[in-house]
Structures are given as C-alpha cells and as structure tokens.
Amino acid sequence: MLDSAMKNQTNQAAGMSYPEKGEVLLSVRNLQKHFGKLHVLRGVSEEIRKGEVVFVIGPSGSGKSTFLRCLNLLEKPESGSIVFEGNELLADDINLDKHRQKIGMVFQHFNLFPHKTVLENITLAPIKLLGLSAAEAEDRADKLLEQIGLTEKKHAYPNTLSGGQKQRIAIARALAMQPDVMLFDEPTSALDPEMVGDVLKLMQELANDGMTMVIVSHEMGFAKNAADRVLFMDEGVIIESGTPAEVFDNPKEERTKNFLSKVL
Amino acid sequence: MLFIQGITDFIQMIAKYYPYFLKGTGNTLLLSFLATLLGFAIGMMLALFRINSSKNFLLKLMRMLSGVYIEIIRGTPLLVQLLLIFSSFKDMSRYTAGVIALSLNSAAYVAEIVRAGIQSVDRGQTEAARSLGMSSLMTYQEIILPQAIKNILPALGNEFIVLIKETAIVSMVGIADLMYSAGIVQSKTYQPIPPLMMAMIIYLILTLTLSKGMKTAERRLHRGDVR
Numbered sequence: 001m002l003d004s005a006m007k008n009q010t011n012q013a014a015g016m017s018y019p020e021k022g023e024v025l026l027s028v029r030n031l032q033k034h035f036g037k038l039h040v041l042r043g044v045s046e047e048i049r050k051g052e053v054v055f056v057i058g059p060s061g062s063g064k065s066t067f068l069r070c071l072n073l074l075e076k077p078e079s080g081s082i083v084f085e086g087n088e089l090l091a092d093d094i095n096l097d098k099h100r101q102k103i104g105m106v107f108q109h110f111n112l113f114p115h116k117t118v119l120e121n122i123t124l125a126p127i128k129l130l131g132l133s134a135a136e137a138e139d140r141a142d143k144l145l146e147q148i149g150l151t152e153k154k155h156a157y158p159n160t161l162s163g164g165q166k167q168r169i170a171i172a173r174a175l176a177m178q179p180d181v182m183l184f185d186e187p188t189s190a191l192d193p194e195m196v197g198d199v200l201k202l203m204q205e206l207a208n209d210g211m212t213m214v215i216v217s218h219e220m221g222f223a224k225n226a227a228d229r230v231l232f233m234d235e236g237v238i239i240e241s242g243t244p245a246e247v248f249d250n251p252k253e254e255r256t257k258n259f260l261s262k263v264l
Numbered sequence: 265m266l267f268i269q270g271i272t273d274f275i276q277m278i279a280k281y282y283p284y285f286l287k288g289t290g291n292t293l294l295l296s297f298l299a300t301l302l303g304f305a306i307g308m309m310l311a312l313f314r315i316n317s318s319k320n321f322l323l324k325l326m327r328m329l330s331g332v333y334i335e336i337i338r339g340t341p342l343l344v345q346l347l348l349i350f351s352s353f354k355d356m357s358r359y360t361a362g363v364i365a366l367s368l369n370s371a372a373y374v375a376e377i378v379r380a381g382i383q384s385v386d387r388g389q390t391e392a393a394r395s396l397g398m399s400s401l402m403t404y405q406e407i408i409l410p411q412a413i414k415n416i417l418p419a420l421g422n423e424f425i426v427l428i429k430e431t432a433i434v435s436m437v438g439i440a441d442l443m444y445s446a447g448i449v450q451s452k453t454y455q456p457i458p459p460l461m462m463a464m465i466i467y468l469i470l471t472l473t474l475s476k477g478m479k480t481a482e483r484r485l486h487r488g489d490v491r
Contacts, residue, residue: 072395074391074394074395097394097397097398098397100394100395100396100397101396101397103395104395105391105392105395107391107392109388111386111388111389111391112392113389113392113393113407114411115410115411115414115485124396124406125396125397125398128398128402128406129396129397129398170392173396174395174396177396
C-alpha cells in the first residue's frame, strides 16, 4: 500500500511511468574545483542514467561531497561541464533556479526551516515555485507525510522532532517538488544509530520506485543492497566505478582495496 | 513635611504646565517613530549592501561605501552629525533636519545589528532553499530574514530604546521635544529639578512601554522553539 502510493507519486512526477534505465539524465565532464590552494576535484567525469541509484564512496577529503554539491551548483566548479536533461548548467545565461527545482537535495544536517511547521516546510517551494494552490500543496504534503509515516507531525515545528524524523521530512520536502533526481549528502551521518534504519528504508523505497539517486554515504551495507553502481573517489578523481559486486568484492585498484579493508 | 511639600509643588507644577509636557512628548514620540522607521529601512539596505558578495562593480562599490558610512557614523558624536546637517541645509525645517540626522545615525547601528543577524543564520538554510529552486531574493524573504529578525529582536529593541533617549539631543537645535519643553518649564518656574524629574518619568514610561512591546513580539516569534 505504501509502495503503490509512492509509485503514484513518482509516476505523476514524470508525467508518465519512468523509462528504462539507460537514458542519460546527468552528464558531468572534467570538473575542476579548488578551495583556495586545495585542488578538490581534479577532472571528474561521470554519467548518471535515469532510474540509477549511484553511491559515491571514498575517504574523507576525497571530494565526494564537493562532487555531489557541484551537481546542483551549490559549489561552482571552475571548469568542466554539467549537462542536466540536455541543458548545460555552467552556461552563463541559464536559469539555474528552474533546473534546481528538478534536482532534489538532502543534507547531512537536514536544514529544515525552523521557523516553519512541517507542513509549511514541505509546501513552501511547491506553492511559491510551481504555483500550486495552498490546498493542492497541502494535499501533496499529506500524501508524502503518509508515505513517510509522520502524518501526526504535520503541524509540529522541526525543533520538536528527532533527527530521523527531521531527515524524513527533509526528504519529503525535496520530493514535494517532484524532482527527476535526488542527491543525498551523507543523509544518515548526523543520526543516532537507531534512527538510521528509518531513513534508509525510505531511501530504499524511493530506489524501488525508480527514482534516480546519487548518494554520498558511509553506509556500505546499504550501498551493497541498494546501489546499481558504486563510484570510489579519492584525491579528487573517480578511481573506480562498477556494480556493488565488482567494487566491493572484486576491487581492481589498490586504493579501493585499501579503503575497503578499513571500512568493511 | 518637607517631602510632602515637595510632592505638592510637583503636582501643582504639572497641573499648570502639563500642555508643554504633552506637546513635548508628542514631538518626541513622532520624532522617535519616524527615525526608527526610516533608520530601520535605511539600516536594512545598508546591511544588505554590506553583505552582498557579488562581483558586479556597482554592488562592490556599494559594499565598500556602506562600510565606510557605518564606520563614520559610529565613530563620530550624534551631536556633531546633527549640527552639521542642521547647519548645512538652512532651508530645511528643523524637524526634518532632526529626523534625518537621527535616522541616518540609527541606520548605521541597525545595519550592524541586521548584518550580524543575517550572518547568524546557518548557511545550510540558504543551501536548502536554493536547492529547492528558490531565487536568492526569495530565499532572503522567506528563509533568512524571518530567522535573522527573530535572532536580532532583542538587540533591535535595545537600539530603538536608545533612539528614543537620543532624541533628547534635538532640543539643542530648538526642536520642541520633551527635553526642550522641560527647559521652558524650568525657565518659567525658576525651578531646575522638578521639570527634569517630569521629563525623566515620561522618558521612562516611553522606554518601558517599548521594551514590554518588544518582549511580547519576541515571545510570539519564538513560538516555534518549544521543545
């Protein structure tokens, strides 16, 4: 019942059912990014296909979060190319806000709006940006809240919620814009261990429903189960890419082996 | 006995001269109100100019100029600023000059308060709003400023109270505010102290009322914080 409700939601999002994996949704070419003298991205190239669930793993400081944040230009790379649904996001004359509406993002620290209720957090962007009426937006929020099992928190303020609840609301807030891809920046890293399961379950449901997802995470167990593809990054480049079985069980590169031996 | 005599004299003084105090209080209120409003609006603009990180030449220039402006205003006495404005614009009514001087002065302090408030809002808030597709303007309106105002309300209330008290300085250029009225009553009664006491009481009533109002506003804005 939960699944079918969610399927409905995502089908509406695309205006039809999701096409088979294969069509390229996001294409990144040769991203370069410095923070001061630090060279964080040294030519990252990658393609994300529709419906794919891609995990980005790697040691801290490897540039994986920066790579993710470049995908919706929260960080602006100095050079390279990011093509989303056929549009070059690094072009000067692009309406970035319009495209960001289609790229949902979930943060490590949730970043819910503390001065707004759960309902307002979810409906703000759909009302202001998609032109939904308050009633339509509330309807959409109600469905999402039911999916994530937090209907009773509808009128609560974020400060009254637990970390796990906050993160699920944050995911609902992003989903309310009916994005074509969801970016997750270490979504469970700030959670108490007993809260992690709820968030991962929700992400698994999203994946099952065909949502395109790019996930930076340290949850290796979850990556093994949920990922279509795993990217291993180190020192600002993608060292290795493949199915979870390939990367986790049969890593080709020495650095991947080294990293996995420490975390698995 | 002497004390009771003092009280009686005081009441008689008020009974006789209250129209002066009334008029003075009215002018002080009007001045404070206009200066607070204008000062807040200008201060808000200064703050936004000051924190903009645009590479646009004009905005960069505005950032620098507002910084210089704030330093000059905060680094010089209000009295000097008032006299300078008053003397420079001979055609201007003294009330206009008074309002302008007070507003321009208050704006600098408000700007610093607002800037601190905006910078106190977590960067993640901006990122969340922008990632949803909100424009930078909408992000400020909907997300940053409401939180910033909430954070700075105590400091802002304090600035408004300071402003009410500072208006007393305009009596120097002959604006008939509360302080000026006290002066008139002093010269009419040949008594220096009772009129000053009366002025003090009225100032205190004004500032206490304002600070009570600000507390109520704070409480209402903090409704979301219940744990």
